[in-house]
Amino acid sequence: TMRIRIINANTSAAMTDKMGVAALNAARPGTEIIAVNPASGPITIESHFDETIAAVGVCEEIRAGEAAGTDAYVIACFGDPGLYAARELTNAPVIGIAEAAFHVASLIATRFSVVTTLSRTSIMAERLLHEYGMGNRCRKVRAAEIPVLALEHEADASYRLIEAECIRARDEDQIGAIVLGCGGMADLATRLSASIGLPVVEGVAAAVALAESLVTLKLQTSKFGDLAAPPAKPFTGEFARYSR
Numbered sequence: 001t002m003r004i005r006i007i008n009a010n011t012s013a014a015m016t017d018k019m020g021v022a023a024l025n026a027a028r029p030g031t032e033i034i035a036v037n038p039a040s041g042p043i044t045i046e047s048h049f050d051e052t053i054a055a056v057g058v059c060e061e062i063r064a065g066e067a068a069g070t071d072a073y074v075i076a077c078f079g080d081p082g083l084y085a086a087r088e089l090t091n092a093p094v095i096g097i098a099e100a101a102f103h104v105a106s107l108i109a110t111r112f113s114v115v116t117t118l119s120r121t122s123i124m125a126e127r128l129l130h131e132y133g134m135g136n137r138c139r140k141v142r143a144a145e146i147p148v149l150a151l152e153h154e155a156d157a158s159y160r161l162i163e164a165e166c167i168r169a170r171d172e173d174q175i176g177a178i179v180l181g182c183g184g185m186a187d188l189a190t191r192l193s194a195s196i197g198l199p200v201v202e203g204v205a206a207a208v209a210l211a212e213s214l215v216t217l218k219l220q221t222s223k224f225g226d227l228a229a230p231p232a233k234p235f236t237g238e239f240a241r242y243s244r
């Protein structure tokens, strides 16, 4: 059976569990889902600094996954933190939930909008859209203006704010689909889609489906060029464990 490691890049265990449930719901029968988060790092990722620190934890979880045996990895944070570094550390496919959601949305609609948490993190989604060559497919990156942890602690109020932003996107942006811009929204896609009458693409589910497809196609991360294993060298201080 296929083993997929879902890496929540923040250290909020309740969010990790929620992502694990979303991944299991999306996975084929028989696919094994292991949902984890780093022991060290930010409890949520809401800034460039949070993202930089979280990327180290993502790499740690890839190393743990390699030791345990993993067929594919999902980076379950909408900034796709550490994506390319993670791809250097394994032969397995590594899928970020933003990249996955953008691709899946572009297969069912000519244009989509993103609804994320804080407007300050919308710059990350905008950067990724252009990085992934999807800038012309996304009409707007919107924010419900809620902290990521509100998805846990004020779930009802947060849902209503996200729903209202999705309705504005549907009515104003001339789009065919919505992309949810936070791993912490992994449990909201079905309810939102039914409520607003538009396909809602959620990144954890999209990434799991794409990861299974790549494994089925026997396609792995290419080791020719910039995703080859990092050059061996000494590391100092707390990163001495990375020395090769």
Ligand SMILES: O=C(O)C[C@H]1NC(=O)NC1=O
Residues within 6 Å of the ligand: 010, 043, 044, 045, 046, 076, 077, 078, 079, 116, 117, 118, 121, 124, 148, 181, 182, 183, 184
């Ligand atoms: O960038 C965001 O707003 C969402 C991002 N932060 C986080 O802790 N998990 C995420 O998916």
